[in-house]
């Protein structure tokens with residue numbers, strides 16, 4: 001029996017992954033990554049880095065990407081809950097500019113597999129959330145990029161009201177990110193040089 005269930009999303013190549021949970025009187029056990037099993041469900045991935053971040057309620061990290069050296073990510077939550085968002089920014093994709101959001105939490109133990117060429121960000125819904133994610137490329141500070149979380153074209157519906165969040169907490173860097181339009185314009189201008 002397959003250890004992981006791959007669930008389609010409305011976005012091409014973006015998948016929800018459900019691990020098999022083995023519960024008994026001690027607690028539970030699950031495999032959170034298995035290269036062979038992922039290959040068997042059609043995900044041929046090579047990860048090179050594991051990250052762990054902790055955020056308090058209302059913290060929004062994002063929307064991030066790396067260019068060049070894009071990173072595919074396998075995201076999960078081991079404490080608390082987040083609203084995890086991926087945006088397809090592959091210009092040749094049929095789902096270009098579409099976003100998808102999902103609650104990942106310590107109870108549903110769901111993971112989101114975000115391929116390369118996406119923006120990624122999340123909003124912390126619980127008092128604290130510990131997020132673990134694997135990446136297919138190393139982090140390079142000089143290639144770290146982002147788009148503002150409330151971009152008027154992407155129109156992401158962050159569930160602030162539903163979770164009683166009245167103030168979004170951002171890093172200095174994330175509060176100054178460009179809009180998607182500004183980013184596309186900058187990219188075009190750079191191509192001309």
Ligand SMILES: Cc1cn([C@H]2C[C@H](O)[C@@H](COP(=O)(O)OP(=O)(O)O[C@H]3O[C@@H](C)C(=O)[C@@H](O)[C@H]3O)O2)c(=O)[nH]c1=O
Nearest residue numbers: 051053061062064065071073120121122139144171173
């Ligand atoms: C992401 C990252 C950061 N850092 C350092 C840089 C900085 O001093 C400190 C905090 O970095 P940031 O503020 O960029 O961290 P954060 O805002 O959590 O950035 C992350 O957000 C989520 C949504 C993602 O998808 C990730 O890929 C990454 O972009 O950690 C690393 O050393 N390695 C890394 O892989």
